Amino acid sequence: MASTLWYLYILTKKRFIKRFLWAKTDREYTIPPKRFRKIPPVVEYPERCISCGACEGSCPSSAIEMVYFQDHNKKLPRIDVGACIGCGNCVESCPTKVLEIGNLREETLSLPWNVPKYRYFVIDQELCVNCGSCKGVCPVDAIDYDGDSYRIDVNRCIGCERCVEACPVLDAIRIYDEEVLKEKFNRCFEIKFKRMVKEEERGEVIPEVPRIVISLCIRCGNCVDVCPGEIDLKDYKVVECTRCGRCIEVCPTGAMRIGEVSRVSKIKDRCYIIEEDRCIGCRICYRVCSVGAIDISWDTRLPYINPERCVRCGVCYRECPVEAISLTDTESSLKLYRLRKVRDYFESMVSKDLDEISRKYVQLKSDLLEFAQGKVEEALKRIVDEKMKKDDSNAL
Amino acid sequence: MPFEMLPLKDIINKYFEGDSVEVSLEDKVVRKSIVIDPERCVSCGLCVEACPLGVIDSTTPYPEIDVDRCVYCGQCVEACPLHAVEIIHLLGKVVKNYLIVYRVRRNKKLLYNRKRCIMCLVCKKNCPFGAIYVEEEGIKFDMERCTLCGYCGYLCPCGAIDFEVE
Numbered sequence: 001m002a003s004t005l006w007y008l009y010i011l012t013k014k015r016f017i018k019r020f021l022w023a024k025t026d027r028e029y030t031i032p033p034k035r036f037r038k039i040p041p042v043v044e045y046p047e048r049c050i051s052c053g054a055c056e057g058s059c060p061s062s063a064i065e066m067v068y069f070q071d072h073n074k075k076l077p078r079i080d081v082g083a084c085i086g087c088g089n090c091v092e093s094c095p096t097k098v099l100e101i102g103n104l105r106e107e108t109l110s111l112p113w114n115v116p117k118y119r120y121f122v123i124d125q126e127l128c129v130n131c132g133s134c135k136g137v138c139p140v141d142a143i144d145y146d147g148d149s150y151r152i153d154v155n156r157c158i159g160c161e162r163c164v165e166a167c168p169v170l171d172a173i174r175i176y177d178e179e180v181l182k183e184k185f186n187r188c189f190e191i192k193f194k195r196m197v198k199e200e201e202r203g204e205v206i207p208e209v210p211r212i213v214i215s216l217c218i219r220c221g222n223c224v225d226v227c228p229g230e231i232d233l234k235d236y237k238v239v240e241c242t243r244c245g246r247c248i249e250v251c252p253t254g255a256m257r258i259g260e261v262s263r264v265s266k267i268k269d270r271c272y273i274i275e276e277d278r279c280i281g282c283r284i285c286y287r288v289c290s291v292g293a294i295d296i297s298w299d300t301r302l303p304y305i306n307p308e309r310c311v312r313c314g315v316c317y318r319e320c321p322v323e324a325i326s327l328t329d330t331e332s333s334l335k336l337y338r339l340r341k342v343r344d345y346f347e348s349m350v351s352k353d354l355d356e357i358s359r360k361y362v363q364l365k366s367d368l369l370e371f372a373q374g375k376v377e378e379a380l381k382r383i384v385d386e387k388m389k390k391d392d393s394n395a396l
Numbered sequence: 397m398p399f400e401m402l403p404l405k406d407i408i409n410k411y412f413e414g415d416s417v418e419v420s421l422e423d424k425v426v427r428k429s430i431v432i433d434p435e436r437c438v439s440c441g442l443c444v445e446a447c448p449l450g451v452i453d454s455t456t457p458y459p460e461i462d463v464d465r466c467v468y469c470g471q472c473v474e475a476c477p478l479h480a481v482e483i484i485h486l487l488g489k490v491v492k493n494y495l496i497v498y499r500v501r502r503n504k505k506l507l508y509n510r511k512r513c514i515m516c517l518v519c520k521k522n523c524p525f526g527a528i529y530v531e532e533e534g535i536k537f538d539m540e541r542c543t544l545c546g547y548c549g550y551l552c553p554c555g556a557i558d559f560e561v562e
Contacts, residue, residue: 360411363411364411368490371495373427375402379497380484
């Protein structure tokens with residue numbers, strides 16, 4: 001009896017307590033979450049859209065597609081209402097706040113915003129020609145010029161790839177993502193592990209001490225980990241090197257580098273040309289060209305462009321005060337370049353030869369004069385001696 | 397009329413090995429010497445008086461000339477009644493790979509090139525006869541005083557004064 005009562009008491013007590021305990025949590029569960037399920041987002045401010053495609057990339061159900069709209073003259077997201085799951089990812093990821101779902105846009109505006117990134121962009125300072133094309137096209141002003149080189153602000157970058165498209169030089173803006181980082185870190189651990197168990201195979205020896213490209217370095221420390229010598233990441237210097245080449249293998253951005261890298265232009269079929277009848281010979285283009293593609297002709301004293309070195313950055317085109325530089329096909333530019341180059345080469349050859357001959361001639365002249373003076377004096381002495389001798393013999 | 401002709405092969409070979417080069421020089425080499433014929437001289441002393449620079453010393457048996465200071469003006473030659481004083485005047489010239497030595501008598505004409513003249517006035521300071529004076533258009537020669545001795549041409553650093561010889 002007593003036990004029955006006891007069990008009843010426990011049961012009622014537990015239920016009673018639980019009822020009170022659950023009362024609050026149950027009520028909280030009834031509050032709907034902040035996701036507006038089954039309500040598709042709308043394009044609220046189409047004029048702000050920069051067609052970056054962040055919403056398209058963020059959509060888990062592939063409900064968003066970038067479509068060209070005639071009346072806005074750009075690509076805008078088109079949302080497939082049937083496929084949308086109303087997660088709100090697109091609204092959160094939009095860097096310019098174009099989309100709206102419920103009042104999520106307003107909420108995200110108040111938050112410290114940072115675009116979730118899958119890919120990162122870095123500028124290779126050795127390949128960059130400082131033309132500023134990337135800065136001009138960046139929709140969110142993530143690229144800054146510090147008076148010496150251009151840099152991409154990683155926090156502001158939204159990964160739209162416009163700078164990569166606008167950059168005239170191939171591979172001057174490098175892209176790396178989580179996958180590359182993961183692969184390189186794994187490789188780094190592998191090497192370290194093999195070294196620990198003394199199974200490291202000796203690879204090829206690289207010909208020189210690698211250098212660190214400062215703008216590419218993300219300070220991941222992979223190189224320091226694998227290096228048997230010493231790398232100083234504070235000063236970006238390789239202090240001690242055994243030339244094993246491991247650091248080049250594990251660097252995710254290719255910041256460890258040996259040898260020269262050449263700038264390759266993306267545009268091959270078109271090239272700038274200087275119209276010589278318009279050119280005033282101010283040589284501004286010659287000064288602004290950062291790849292040294294412009295030479296001055298000996299013959300005409302006007303500049304001409306070397307299409308093999310030119311990266312088509314367009315700095316000379318922008319700086320020319322009389323609009324003498326225009327874009328034509330590479331063939332005609334190359335033709336003019338070859339004509340001027342051969343002429344220059346010939347002129348320099350002739351002038352070098354002339355220099356040598358004139359130098360020789362000057363030496364010869366002084367030698368000849370000395371010789372002539374000696375000979376004339378000798379002859380004079382001979383005449384005088386003969387005369388005196390004759391006089392002497394006559395006197396005797 | 398050439399007195400002597402010497403080939404310049406060695407010197408040209410030194411600089412233009414085997415190349416067929418024809419060398420001629422504008423520059424002339426002038427050397428002079430003054431000789432008193434002791435046989436003819438009678439020690440009359442006229443030459444001592446005639447010398448504008450006073451470089452002839454009246455010694456026995458015949459006068460001596462201070463060769464370092466003499467400018468070979470020819471006043472003594474003209475003054476000598478017995479033609480005992482003689483100026484030997486040799487001119488060396490490089491023409492077509494040959495050094496040709498001429499024996500010339502006297503200067504005939506003075507040629508002044510205003511374009512080359514730098515107005516240093518070395519000629520004016522050193523002319524033994526004071527025949528050179530300055531005008532706005534360069535220097536001028538008083539041809540009445542000038543004896544065409546050629547001393548100014550020898551001194552001129554830029555070769556502005558030249559002489560035509562007989």
